[in-house]
Amino acid sequence: MVRIRFHGRGGQGAKTAARLVATAAFLEGWMAQDSPLYGAERRGAPMTAFARLDRAPIRERGMIARPDLVVVADDSLLADPAAHVGDGVEADTVVFVNSEQAVTQLLERAPCPGRLLTGDLTGLVLAQLGKAGALSGPLGAVAARLVGLSETNLRTALVMELGELGLPVPVIEQNLSMAHACFELVQPVPLRQNGDRPGQPASLRTPTYEPPTSGTARISALANVTVRKTGGWRTFRPVLDPEKCIGCWMCYLHCPDGAVRMTGATHPLIDYDHCKGCLLCVEECPTLALISEREAGLVRRSS
Amino acid sequence: MTWPHETYSKIKQLPLEEQVLPGTSLCAGCGGLETLRLAAKVLGEKVVFVNAAGCFTLLAVYPFTPFHGSWLYTTMGSAPAGAQGIRDALDVLIAKRRLPKEEDLKVVVLAGDGTTYEMALSATSAAIGRNLDFYYFCYDNEAYANTGVQLSSATPYGARTTTSPCSLQHPAGTVREKKDIFEIWRAHRPPYIATLSARYPLDLAEKLARASRIAGPKLLLALSPCPTGWGFDPFQTPEVARLAVETGLWPLKEAVQGEVTHTYVPKRRPVEDYLRLQERFRHLFEPTRQEAAIRHIQDRVDAYWSRVRAEPPR
Ligand SMILES: Cc1ncc(C[n+]2csc(CCOP(=O)(O)OP(=O)(O)O)c2C)c(N)n1
Ligand code: SF4
Ligand code: SF4
Ligand code: SF4
Numbered sequence: 269m270v271r272i273r274f275h276g277r278g279g280q281g282a283k284t285a286a287r288l289v290a291t292a293a294f295l296e297g298w299m300a301q302d303s304p305l306y307g308a309e310r311r312g313a314p315m316t317a318f319a320r321l322d323r324a325p326i327r328e329r330g331m332i333a334r335p336d337l338v339v340v341a342d343d344s345l346l347a348d349p350a351a352h353v354g355d356g357v358e359a360d361t362v363v364f365v366n367s368e369q370a371v372t373q374l375l376e377r378a379p380c381p382g383r384l385l386t387g388d389l390t391g392l393v394l395a396q397l398g399k400a401g402a403l404s405g406p407l408g409a410v411a412a413r414l415v416g417l418s419e420t421n422l423r424t425a426l427v428m429e430l431g432e433l434g435l436p437v438p439v440i441e442q443n444l445s446m447a448h449a450c451f452e453l454v455q456p457v458p459l460r461q462n463g464d465r466p467g468q469p470a471s472l473r474t475p476t477y478e479p480p481t482s483g484t485a486r487i488s489a490l491a492n493v494t495v496r497k498t499g500g501w502r503t504f505r506p507v508l509d510p511e512k513c514i515g516c517w518m519c520y521l522h523c524p525d526g527a528v529r530m531t532g533a534t535h536p537l538i539d540y541d542h543c544k545g546c547l548l549c550v551e552e553c554p555t556l557a558l559i560s561e562r563e564a565g566l567v568r569r570s571s
Numbered sequence: 572m573t574w575p576h577e578t579y580s581k582i583k584q585l586p587l588e589e590q591v592l593p594g595t596s597l598c599a600g601c602g603g604l605e606t607l608r609l610a611a612k613v614l615g616e617k618v619v620f621v622n623a624a625g626c627f628t629l630l631a632v633y634p635f636t637p638f639h640g641s642w643l644y645t646t647m648g649s650a651p652a653g654a655q656g657i658r659d660a661l662d663v664l665i666a667k668r669r670l671p672k673e674e675d676l677k678v679v680v681l682a683g684d685g686t687t688y689e690m691a692l693s694a695t696s697a698a699i700g701r702n703l704d705f706y707y708f709c710y711d712n713e714a715y716a717n718t719g720v721q722l723s724s725a726t727p728y729g730a731r732t733t734t735s736p737c738s739l740q741h742p743a744g745t746v747r748e749k750k751d752i753f754e755i756w757r758a759h760r761p762p763y764i765a766t767l768s769a770r771y772p773l774d775l776a777e778k779l780a781r782a783s784r785i786a787g788p789k790l791l792l793a794l795s796p797c798p799t800g801w802g803f804d805p806f807q808t809p810e811v812a813r814l815a816v817e818t819g820l821w822p823l824k825e826a827v828q829g830e831v832t833h834t835y836v837p838k839r840r841p842v843e844d845y846l847r848l849q850e851r852f853r854h855l856f857e858p859t860r861q862e863a864a865i866r867h868i869q870d871r872v873d874a875y876w877s878r879v880r881a882e883p884p885r
Binding site: 278279307308309310311312313399401434435436437489490491492493494495496497498501516517521522523524525526527530539542544545546547548550551552560 | 582583585587589591592593594595596597598599600601602604605608609626629631632634635636637638639640731737769772798799804805806807808809810850853854856857858
């Protein structure tokens, strides 16, 4: 069995990528299974999706604890402890990371025990679609290629699955051409097949309950949510050019999260610890004083 | 006719204080959160929020809260009842002088459209009937968004949701019309009702300020573009929100003591400009253009505004 785990941010298409590789494998005559896992958080937050491929019937269910292949949609996830990218990754696990950076650069910042590969899928999507759209097609294509599936079956899977999502024909065609580029970008790798290794025994965790005095759902520390940093949700960040800023307040007013501050000064201050990178402020700025910049990998320039 | 602004006529008069702090796990680019943040600035600090289950559940996830004050979480159907309980408790405490009058709180229901247009409608009707002094803030994302974008009574004609897909039988998606909750509230004769859009922040702030001076049930109905549910990139939230108003699909209006005023009359761009931006309407254009459905949406908007024009100004 080949166990593939995708890590992405809500909205990047990791769930559909898992579906794409599973459908392509199914068309190739394999058995296939895919499923996503979301937390309570929403678009932009780390999420995971799984695909299992096998020649024999698949009886295993649930999360994949020891993947053979890990596909990471955004290199910022490597440094995000909430994403759990490294869970169950062993020396022979293949880890593909969508990144502008080379393997050595990534490894310097995030030691990863697996066999690391990188490729700039976001760059590819930007070039093709002119905007950072969903990465599902390229992620699914990379996974299919690494596993050794044929391009023909992947193309059919793309047409089926993206068509079902209601994507217009031109976008599906762009995905087909991106898929081709992905097939050129990576080569099939000999994956370990750990199907015959014993799986992790399921363990039942007994919940512990607080006594009623401390266990009520009462929050006394008011307005404390700021301790939760949502800056890791970004793929792009807004960057201010103070020269062009006329201090009109538009960015500050419209940031849904209140991550832009006007502290009495004329220029806004972006709170990168909490900015989720929706780029709404960039869109609102009348003078183009805010531009969007691709998040520089694992470098988190907090200010 | 210019709509009179009494409190906020310039952007920079809006309060700098934040009442909804950053760090919540709502979607990047959430139009509902954007609207709430602006509205809460005007409501100020002395507020207790009564939150029905929905996306805004994620505002306060134990043990974290973005509010300076209190937040009560209720089931979808019972938020207005929760508001009644809090209002009664505050009134009793003030009457017994256990709470100084200056420390009174505004009671604000936070609810999605599923709650507002459907599940809590009977509790709301009863609360209005009892003339409960509360604010009802509805972030209308036109679907049950938090549970995976299902059809609600606020879903507009032609939109696709997970429970109203476009199919051979229904190539245009949702076939029923959006419920007119503004008029349903108005039929109850509450003192104040308004529609809001974050894209018109002065209009929004002015309406909240106006509502703050009125006792009794007050509805603040905010169209809340939802990048996740409607299918557009989060940076397009402003464009989608603006076009909802500029095409005439989301009229900005208020009803004070039942009397309706349109606070902004758009030049009215074709509805198509708005629909085209969103994946939930894509089947109206691809692979074959659903001419009749697009026409139908345009006709409904045209009919609405010709009725508005026919009404004599206040
Ligand atoms: C009585 C009841 N039924 C179903 C649910 C499950 N549920 C939780 S949130 C939600 C969706 C709420 O929709 P809406 O009010 O439109 O708010 P949104 O999700 O759009 O924020 C549902 C159905 C519930 N909490 N209570
Ligand atoms: S990108 Fe801009 S609008 Fe979006 S969260 Fe960051 S600062 Fe706010
Ligand atoms: S919107 Fe642009 S010009 Fe206006 S305050 Fe923000 S950065 Fe400055
Ligand atoms: S699903 Fe829509 S309404 Fe809900 S948090 Fe996300 S953007 Fe906001």
